[in-house]
């Protein structure tokens with residue numbers, strides 16, 4: 001775990017700076033293409049108790065190459081992340097052993113690695129030596145316990161953060177099964193921080209060519225439960241403003257300090273894990289940041305630093321690519337102190 005020893009600004013002091021940092025940020029005129037020190041203190045992002053990395057759509061490459069998926073894993077190692085949440089589509093080769101070896105090569109065999117199954121992972125998902133079997137063995141070896149079927153419909157706690165995983169649009173045909181599961185787990189838990197993770201999207205919840213795959217129920221259930229929504233599938237990065245309703249893209253606030261409640265949350269697509277980089281095909285005023293080939297994107301990961309400054313309700317998020325560019329940064333204050341509003 002990282003020590004909390006850095007001095008940094010209060011969230012409200014970052015509002016203007018965060019606006020200046022984001023690329024393709026609606027309503028912000030100032031755009032920077034290279035930011036390596038977001039808080040200006042010469043020490044990189046603020047320290048917190050727990051740092052999570054979020055990626056999807058990874059791919060595989062030999063160690064001699066290391067300019068795609070291995071470079072992203074190295075970035076995650078270098079940023080000092082405590083765990084990785086992979087929102088699906090692993091190696092695209094149906095080779096669970098090679099995929100896990102790539103992880104182990106860079107992050108080590110004891111690095112906490114949690115997944116949501118993607119559409120390119122279903123062929124080798126089940127069975128001995130498959131992706132799920134390997135993730136279960138890894139979690140068990142590291143001492144984690146979980147509810148449900150890991151990577152499909154499951155929940156666990158990491159560093160006090162409630163992590164929920166689903167597979168809407170990827171496994172099975174009834175997406176309400178996942179929404180009902182999220183409702184139940186979020187209602188039964190009192191964690192300040194909650195994250196819903198799955199692979200696919202609704203068309204308006206990504207900026208590329210993906211279609212409606214998940215239904216809106218999972219988005220609304222996690223929003224109502226005060227959970228951050230982590231997705232992938234489209235091979236770019238995008239992040240919404242704080243939304244009070246997902247299906248209608250109702251914006252609760254465009255501030256770069258997002259106040260998370262049981263009723264208002266945000267969605268991100270972190271799909272630059274190393275497989276490929278796609279262009280922007282759509283937008284909308286609900287998007288706070290967009291990073292695609294049209295913005296000159298490279299591979300990278302979104303990082304969430306939780307419990308900044310010893311504050312259990314404060315987190316700092318930033319997307320960093322393998323060239324060191326921070327193209328989106330924002331604060332999140334959790335006002336979730338109890339159960340879901342449902």
Ligand SMILES: [Fe+2]
Pocket residue numbers: 088089118119120199233234
């Ligand atoms: Fe996918």
